[in-house]
Amino acid sequence: MTDITIKLINAVLAVVAGIGIALALYWVLNKLAELLPGRNEDRIKPYLYILPAYLAITVYLIWPTIQSVIASFQNDIGTEWVGTDNYTKLLSDPAFRSTIYNTFLWMLVVPAACIVIGLAVATLADRLSPRGEKFSKTIIFLPMAISAIGAATVWNFVYETRPEGQPQIGLLNAIVTAFGHAPVAWLEQSQLHFNSFMLMVVLLWAQVGFSMVLLSSAVKGVPVDTLEAARIDGANEWQIFFRVVIPQIKGTIITVFITVLITVMKIFDIIYVMTNGNFNTNVVGNEFYNQFSTYFNNGTASAIVVMLMIAVIPIMIYQVRHFKAEEAAA
Amino acid sequence: MSSTAQVPPVTATETKQKRKATHFDANPAKAGWATKLVLTVLCLAWFIPVLGTFITSFRPLEQAESSGWWQVFTQPSYIKDFTLENYHEALVGKGMGDAFINSFAIVLPATFIPILIAAFAAYAFTFMEFWGRDFLFLAIVSLLVVPNYVAFVPLSKIYGNLGMSGTFPAVWLAHIGFGMSLAIYILRNYMATLPRTVIESAKIDGASHYQTFFRLILPMSVPALAAFAIFQFLWVWNDLLVALVFIGPGENEPVTVALTHLKGQLGQGWNLTTAGGFFTMIVPIAVFLALQRFFVRGLTAGAVKG
Numbered sequence: 006m007t008d009i010t011i012k013l014i015n016a017v018l019a020v021v022a023g024i025g026i027a028l029a030l031y032w033v034l035n036k037l038a039e040l041l042p043g044r045n046e047d048r049i050k051p052y053l054y055i056l057p058a059y060l061a062i063t064v065y066l067i068w069p070t071i072q073s074v075i076a077s078f079q080n081d082i083g084t085e086w087v088g089t090d091n092y093t094k095l096l097s098d099p100a101f102r103s104t105i106y107n108t109f110l111w112m113l114v115v116p117a118a119c120i121v122i123g124l125a126v127a128t129l130a131d132r133l134s135p136r137g138e139k140f141s142k143t144i145i146f147l148p149m150a151i152s153a154i155g156a157a158t159v160w161n162f163v164y165e166t167r168p169e170g171q172p173q174i175g176l177l178n179a180i181v182t183a184f185g186h187a188p189v190a191w192l193e194q195s196q197l198h199f200n201s202f203m204l205m206v207v208l209l210w211a212q213v214g215f216s217m218v219l220l221s222s223a224v225k226g227v228p229v230d231t232l233e234a235a236r237i238d239g240a241n242e243w244q245i246f247f248r249v250v251i252p253q254i255k256g257t258i259i260t261v262f263i264t265v266l267i268t269v270m271k272i273f274d275i276i277y278v279m280t281n282g283n284f285n286t287n288v289v290g291n292e293f294y295n296q297f298s299t300y301f302n303n304g305t306a307s308a309i310v311v312m313l314m315i316a317v318i319p320i321m322i323y324q325v326r327h328f329k330a331e332e333a334a335a
Numbered sequence: 336m337s338s339t340a341q342v343p344p345v346t347a348t349e350t351k352q353k354r355k356a357t358h359f360d361a362n363p364a365k366a367g368w369a370t371k372l373v374l375t376v377l378c379l380a381w382f383i384p385v386l387g388t389f390i391t392s393f394r395p396l397e398q399a400e401s402s403g404w405w406q407v408f409t410q411p412s413y414i415k416d417f418t419l420e421n422y423h424e425a426l427v428g429k430g431m432g433d434a435f436i437n438s439f440a441i442v443l444p445a446t447f448i449p450i451l452i453a454a455f456a457a458y459a460f461t462f463m464e465f466w467g468r469d470f471l472f473l474a475i476v477s478l479l480v481v482p483n484y485v486a487f488v489p490l491s492k493i494y495g496n497l498g499m500s501g502t503f504p505a506v507w508l509a510h511i512g513f514g515m516s517l518a519i520y521i522l523r524n525y526m527a528t529l530p531r532t533v534i535e536s537a538k539i540d541g542a543s544h545y546q547t548f549f550r551l552i553l554p555m556s557v558p559a560l561a562a563f564a565i566f567q568f569l570w571v572w573n574d575l576l577v578a579l580v581f582i583g584p585g586e587n588e589p590v591t592v593a594l595t596h597l598k599g600q601l602g603q604g605w606n607l608t609t610a611g612g613f614f615t616m617i618v619p620i621a622v623f624l625a626l627q628r629f630f631v632r633g634l635t636a637g638a639v640k641g
Contacts, residue, residue: 012433016440019503023444027451035545050544051465058456058515059471061449065486065512066478072489122377129374132366143627144378147385150623151616152573154591158612159384162391162605172401174605176387179403210381218631263480271482274575278595293484298580303488310484321477328476335527 030057070314076307083303091308104287107201111272111288115205115212116265120258122209123216127224128246142221146214153211153274160207161279164191195285204286207275212268216261223257224250263320270316289313392610393417399606421610425597431611433586434593438572438618440503441582441589445510445571446564452511453518454560458548460519461526462534472523478516486512487580494581505581513577514567521566525559526552561629569619569630590615 034053038046080087095101126145130138148156165175166188173179178188192200227250235249251258273290280286282295289309297306366374390404395416407413426432459465460472486509494500529552537547553560575591584592597603597611623630 009432009436012436016436019440020443023504023507024447027444027448031451031455039543048465051459051463051468054459054463054544055456055471057452058519061452061508061512061515062475062478065490065509066481066483066516069486069489070481073485076488126374126377129366129370132370133374137366141374141378143624144382146627147620147623148381150569150619152575152591152619154575154594155573155612155616158594158608159388162388162609163384165605172403174400174403176383176403176405179405210384215634218634222631267480267482271484277575290484294576294579297487303492307488310482310488313482313484317480317482320480324480325473325477328473 073307073310076303077311079304081302081304087304091304095305095308100287101292103285104282104289104292107198107286108270108288110198110201111205111269112266114202115208115269116262118205118209119212119216119265120220120261122213123261124220126213126217127221128250131221131224142217145217148211149214151211154278156207156211157275157278160210164203166190192280192286193284198285200280200284201286204275204279207279208269208272212265216265219257219261220254223254227253263323267317267320270313388609388613391605392421392613393419394606395420396604396606400604421606422614425607425611425614429593429597429607429611431590431593431597431614434588434590435614437587438589441506441578442568442571444503444507446567448507449511449514449518449567450560450564453515453522453563454553454556455548456519457522457526458552460523462552463544475516475519479520483513483577491580501582501585501587503587506577509577509581510567510571514570518563518567521563522556522559525556529555558629558632561626562632565622565626565630568622572619
């Protein structure tokens with residue numbers, strides 16, 4: 006038997022065992038509940054049904070959050086309490102400050118750009134024939150299926166730089182040299198954070214499809230009579246777009262904004278693969294990974310996570326409020 | 336019966352219209368040249384980078400390194416030299432074939448198990464009364480945005496102690512935990528739209544919750560289950576961070592991790608990197624194109640994920 010067959014058999018066995026155990030778990034839980042006398046069965050059952058879910062959430066999100074907070078007040082190997090040292094060290098470090106600054110730049114640019122481009126495609130494609138619309142939307146949406154590291158590979162190749170005089174195999178430098186300019190090392194141009202913007206292009210490329218799909222279904226949901234009424238009143242297309250369409254899809258715009266914002270706050274893969282934070286392109290996610298996985302600084306890494314958690318809290322509050330309002334309306 | 340049959344024909348042209356009036360028909364604003372130009376430019380900008388990757392993955396090393404991929408359109412002799420050698424080298428020589436199997440071994444349980452667990456929980460939240468229900472569900476909603484970074488430091492310590500680092504169950508469980516809140520959220524929101532009378536009549540007929548769940552609610556929830564399944568499948572398949580931390584490079588690494596060190600080796604051409612890169616994309620692109628409808632529904636159902 007070849008190695009690959011053994012590998013395949015092992016993989017299949019692992020998959021079957023994993024799924025089988027999960028199914029067996031519920032069967033056992035249900036049998037246990039049925040053993041209980043009459044009324045207790047109905048009282049206990051809901052808790053048995055949600056138990057595995059909450060076990061998973063507790064072990065993988067709630068308990069680690071508490072542990073991370075604790076670890077953030079300890080030294081990097083977790084042997085001593087150091088108070089707020091990890092935080093003060095990080096926040097007084099100019100390198101980490103520019104990491105935070107870069108992350109803010111991403112948060113400022115990417116969600117907004119995502120919405121503008123996504124909305125543009127959604128609105129413009131809406132005017133094409135149904136076939137043209139479907140085709141152009143599939144093209145824009147396709148990168149959503151690709152991993153961030155796949156996207157980084159694709160764009161690293163676009164940004165590839167060869168020394169002057171050699172043939173440029175990167176598309177962008179081929180264009181630049183064709184116009185008689187010297188080739189540019191795109192990802193090393195840190196003046197005005199130019200290289201960070203080049204990296205943002207990669208995330209935009211991957212995320213605009215998401216924004217477009219949600220906004221497109223919202224744009225299509227705008228009642229046609231409101232558009233016609235505006236037209237009869239003499240509004241031009243721009244006025245209709247900004248005064249009639251936008252106000253009616255505000256909810257979706259906020260949803261897209263928040264989702265992309267969270268993605269951006271945690272952005273890691275693209276930077277890790279393309280620059281690993283060099284040339285002043287570092288972001289919080291990559292810094293966390295390096296502190297944790299490259300330098301084994303658990304205390305510092307935990308402090309970064311806690312700061313990220315604190316930054317997420319306003320979004321969390323908004324989510325809960327939004328959900329409550331929707332439930333009340335339903 | 337078509338809906339046009341109810342519309343009284345006013346003019347001859349209107350009776351020809353077979354399909355129902357869509358947003359497109361009703362919107363008098365049609366695409367002008369500017370619209371078409373902008374969309375064409377955007378589509379090209381979106382598509383050309385992938386095309387370049389795709390073409391380069393078939394080129395021999397010397398050519399890929401010495402001439403741009405677009406030159407295959409001007410010099411047909413390049414096309415004759417197209418080869419599958421890069422894929423062979425990436426799959427067999429660089430171990431991406433093994434990684435491909437690993438990716439499946441990771442993604443299948445990491446997709447199926449959370450669905451099962453979440454479906455049970457969603458059923459309880461939708462159709463059962465119990466103390467603390469609303470509070471527990473609000474906890475799910477608020478956990479949607481918690482970044483999974485919180486888990487890495489404490490859990491790799493535990494995995495280390497248990498000797499679980501680098502195993503499949505280590506990542507399965509992590510993905511189950513990270514995907515759970517979104518799964519419950521999507522499924523519960525969907526189940527809440529199912530007709531309650533069906534469930535009540537099943538109860539009167541003497542069906543237990545267990546039977547109702549497996550025979551009625553699960554089959555009725557297929558659209559939402561599929562939506563989440565695709566979502567989670569793509570998420571796990573494309574994940575790099577969780578795999579790097581809990582499995583790491585080595586025997587059980589998935590394609591995303593394999594691709595990172597395919598890039599890191601010296602003296603390696605873009606022909607191999609693009610082949611490896613494209614290889615990692617084949618499955619998600621196929622899943623995506625085949626099941627786009629469900630995927631879009633999943634996106635609209637539960638957009639926010641932490």
